[in-house]
Amino acid sequence: xxxxxxxxxxxxxxxxxxxxxxxxxxxxxxxxxxxxxxxxxxxxxxxxxxxxxxxxxxxxxxxxxxxxxxxxxxxxxxxxxxxxxxxxxxxxxxxxxxxxxxxxxxxxxxxxxxxxxxxxxxxxxxxxxxxxxxxxxxxxxxxxxxxxxxxxxxxxxxxxxxxxxxxxxxxxxxxxxxxxxxxxxxxxx
Numbered sequence: 001x002x003x004x005x006x007x008x009x010x011x012x013x014x015x016x017x018x019x020x021x022x023x024x025x026x027x028x029x030x031x032x033x034x035x036x037x038x039x040x041x042x043x044x045x046x047x048x049x050x051x052x053x054x055x056x057x058x059x060x061x062x063x064x065x066x067x068x069x070x071x072x073x074x075x076x077x078x079x080x081x082x083x084x085x086x087x088x089x090x091x092x093x094x095x096x097x098x099x100x101x102x103x104x105x106x107x108x109x110x111x112x113x114x115x116x117x118x119x120x121x122x123x124x125x126x127x128x129x130x131x132x133x134x135x136x137x138x139x140x141x142x143x144x145x146x147x148x149x150x151x152x153x154x155x156x157x158x159x160x161x162x163x164x165x166x167x168x169x170x171x172x173x174x175x176x177x178x179x180x181x182x183x184x185x186x187x188x189x
Contacts, residue, residue: 017156031054031062035090085187090181094177104169121183138171
């Protein structure tokens with residue numbers, strides 16, 4: 001069993017509960033559902049992962065998520081930096097569509113340069129789960145085959161920010177209702 005932590009010096013949370021409202025979250029979830037309903041999702045990723053860069057959507061709610069992610073990265077780095085490509089996607093998961101989690105380990109830093117930062121925002125976790133602390137993301141900083149894995153407790157209205165090079169995978173679904181997660185990457189120059 002992996003450990004459970006809230007955050008640490010590498011995996012940090014940033015609170016946007018005073019900026020992002022439940023109405024913003026509801027709007028974004030409705031948008032994500034419409035993307036999935038239109039069939040615009042990947043088949044070879046966690047089930048129902050959107051293909052489009054959702055940060056490109058032009059609505060005030062999406063702008064809040066886009067700008068809060070970028071600001072969180074600046075806070076993490078302790079300074080404003082030049083950025084390159086920024087993208088975001090979402091996925092919705094439940095027990096019915098659960099995949100073999102062994103196949104879900106991945107990281108987003110596939111080349112050394114440019115440096116990349118990643119973020120996760122838990123939009124909705126079903127209310128009928130057994131253990132909320134195991135509904136977020138599992139990390140393997142030493143690689144998936146090695147010890148030292150841990151879960152980070154999901155926090156509402158928070159961005160979880162970390163360097164993209166770290167291996168991770170979504171936690172196993174615990175409900176037949178859908179969990180919605182927003183994930184993002186940005187290049188740092």
